[in-house]
Amino acid sequence: xxxxxxxxxxxxxxxxxxxxxxxxxxxxxxxxxxxxxxxxxxxxxxxxxxxxxxxxxxxxxxxxxxxxxxxxxxxxxxxxxxxxxxxxxxxxxxxxxxxxxxxxxx
Amino acid sequence: xxxxxxxxxxxxxxxxxxxxxxxxxxxxxxxxxxxxxxxxxxxxxxxxxxxxxxxxxxxxxxxxxxxxxxxxxxxxxxxxxxxxxxxxxxxxxxxxxxxxxxxxxxxxxxxxxxxxxxxxxxxxx
Numbered sequence: 001x002x003x004x005x006x007x008x009x010x011x012x013x014x015x016x017x018x019x020x021x022x023x024x025x026x027x028x029x030x031x032x033x034x035x036x037x038x039x040x041x042x043x044x045x046x047x048x049x050x051x052x053x054x055x056x057x058x059x060x061x062x063x064x065x066x067x068x069x070x071x072x073x074x075x076x077x078x079x080x081x082x083x084x085x086x087x088x089x090x091x092x093x094x095x096x097x098x099x100x101x102x103x104x105x106x
Numbered sequence: 107x108x109x110x111x112x113x114x115x116x117x118x119x120x121x122x123x124x125x126x127x128x129x130x131x132x133x134x135x136x137x138x139x140x141x142x143x144x145x146x147x148x149x150x151x152x153x154x155x156x157x158x159x160x161x162x163x164x165x166x167x168x169x170x171x172x173x174x175x176x177x178x179x180x181x182x183x184x185x186x187x188x189x190x191x192x193x194x195x196x197x198x199x200x201x202x203x204x205x206x207x208x209x210x211x212x213x214x215x216x217x218x219x220x221x222x223x224x225x226x227x228x229x230x231x
Contacts (some may be wrong), residue, residue, distance in 0.1 A: 050217075
């Protein structure tokens with residue numbers, strides 16, 4: 001099975017900060033990677049798929065990059081509504097999710 | 107409005123059974139793979155099972171093999187998860203999700219773009 005790790009596990013940031021979350025796959029997955037945002041008590045929300053394609057309706061301050069085994073999710077200017085937990089997911093084989101990165105208010 | 111609504115969660119004893127349903131609306135259900143994803147209390151997301159558009163192919167995570175069965179009824183626009191031999195570790199919020207695809211040359215990319223609100227399953231004596 002393909003394993004995903006995320007770093008950091010927890011991130012404390014301020015409104016307006018640039019934030020980058022990393023996701024590493026245990027083997028190459030080309031660009032078969034998606035990113036989701038989840039707020040407490042809510043379902044996940046798709047942000048990015050194919051590693052860097054922004055889902056319709058998602059603000060342009062979100063961007064994704066990488067391929068193979070190393071991926072990033074960047075929020076260019078953190079907004080109050082962005083405080084949440086972020087998960088990467090690989091879809092190269094049966095889907096697996098990373099453990100999540102919680103973004104909290106500094 | 108594109109929507110998925112789960113139902114059927116509840117409290118069940120270890121070794122018991124429970125059936126979940128997911129009602130789809132606002133899109134052509136029969137055109138999409140569908141998934142079940144679960145989240146244990148305070149934990150991350152775990153994919154549970156997938157089913158092809160016509161129900162001819164089904165896949166699930168090793169931890170539920172032989173116990174959980176995914177199925178669908180396209181005439182009813184509904185997705186199901188039959189859970190047998192339930193264990194305490196199956197306690198979670200269960201989400202159904204639509205699997206969409208987009209062709210970005212030279213390949214198709216898949217992603218879960220529509221999610222239900224979740225239904226809670228608690229396995230406890």
